[in-house]
Amino acid sequence: MDVIIVDDQGIVRDGLKMLLSLNEEIRIIGEATNGEELLVFLERMTPNVILMDIRMPVMNGIEATKAVKEKYPNVKVIILTTFNEDEYIFNGLKNGADGFILKDSDLKEIIKAIKAAHEGTLLLHSDVTSKLISALRNVPESPQAPTAEKKDLSKILTPREIEVVEQIMQGKSNKTISATLFLTEGTVKNYVSRILDKLELKSRSELIIYLKEK
Missing domain, CATH: 3.40.50.2300 (Response regulator)
Structure with a gap:
């Protein structure tokens, strides 16, 4: 590298x-x-x-x-x-x-x-x-925000993709996610790429900010 x-x-x-x-x-x-x-x-x-x-x-x-x-x-x-x-x-x-x-x-x-x-x-x-x-945790948000966020994601992402998102939000690496969800690392990478494409984001960091500010 x-x-x-x-x-x-x-x-x-x-x-x-x-x-x-x-x-x-x-x-x-x-x-x-x-x-x-x-x-x-x-x-x-x-x-x-x-x-x-x-x-x-x-x-x-x-x-x-x-x-x-x-x-x-x-x-x-x-x-x-x-x-x-x-x-x-x-x-x-x-x-x-x-x-x-x-x-x-x-x-x-x-x-x-x-x-x-x-x-x-x-x-x-x-x-x-x-x-x-x-x-x-100290960022104020609307009481309805979590519901709206969940509803939006469910329309865009598949249930499996949402599971991968949840793992990413916990700071887990692709290797750890693959072990947790019983997937290969290559499959996890493909899921991450599809998630970013669907949400029109460029990176995991943008995904985290997107979900926290939603």
Whole structure:
């Protein structure tokens, strides 16, 4: 997997390059200090995954993620930050981020996130997941919203597709979903693709936001 590291701190970029170079499946093909530098680099070379810092000068990680996803929808973006705040989680997901982990995550977690994003699975660090769930519980919504949401989905998706959606909303990977629903991973991937097509969405992150804001 080809990876680009985007962070305005050289010590962070160097540390990540050193750690990730220990994994034979990962190849660091470039780095940038902000979103604008990243976009210039992408004109020459396209990676599989981008590790993206949030707070950067010139163009921050949220703006850069949005720009990348608009022009290079197949490139996966993992937001990597020391901050665990609601606005970054929501804005990152809304702009198409494929993962959200903390900078102090260990190497195993970072590699796991890169592989998951590359395979099309949305992976959030456990601390981020807890924060997201807590924040979503505090979002006010109309008393009739859940009923309307369920009714709409039942008209669009098959019962099996709704089961897959429920698993995705629990943050489960394709592998875990396949074991839970007694399906092959390939079948689960096909279900996910069909669900996104039917709902006119581009990614799992968009699906989560769509269902929570419905």
